[in-house]
Amino acid sequence: MKFHPAISALVLLGAASFLGCRKVPLTPSHPIPAGSVVFRFTKAVRGPVEFSLDGTRIPVQQLPKGANNLQVKGLTPGKHRFFLTSQRETFSPDMGELDLPTDKGLYLITLTQQLDAVLYGKPDPLPPAEGMPGVTAVLVK
Numbered sequence: 001m002k003f004h005p006a007i008s009a010l011v012l013l014g015a016a017s018f019l020g021c022r023k024v025p026l027t028p029s030h031p032i033p034a035g036s037v038v039f040r041f042t043k044a045v046r047g048p049v050e051f052s053l054d055g056t057r058i059p060v061q062q063l064p065k066g067a068n069n070l071q072v073k074g075l076t077p078g079k080h081r082f083f084l085t086s087q088r089e090t091f092s093p094d095m096g097e098l099d100l101p102t103d104k105g106l107y108l109i110t111l112t113q114q115l116d117a118v119l120y121g122k123p124d125p126l127p128p129a130e131g132m133p134g135v136t137a138v139l140v141k
Helices: 005-020
Strands: 037-045 049-053 056-058 067-073 078-086 089-092 095-100 106-114 136-140
Touching: 037 089, 049 067, 078 089
Parallel strands: 037 106
Antiparallel strands: 037 067, 049 056, 049 078, 067 136, 078 095, 089 106
């Protein structure tokens, strides 16, 4: 039996796309504590990541080699508005409203795409983030 070259190419393409896909867990591996939000990125984020909550910039502890999650702790129950941005990545959703319940935290899948922009010169450094009392944001693996 003789196979057409196009069939073997389709089989190889299908195998490569199947093996190249990395699955992102839709549910957290452990319960998220109350007052916390975990943004799960679909790709590793190199940063620097800027995070604003209710119009206040929150300082984010960065990792040198990148991270898959952004953990925000110390939030009060209720509605909060957030904005997430970076110089090297784009996020979706990059802004929105969080409705934190009193008994558990939130787990959000955030689509991430690398943004390779050509910049001439160095960008102006941002002023240090003000922060909110008791609220911390950390990039973790």
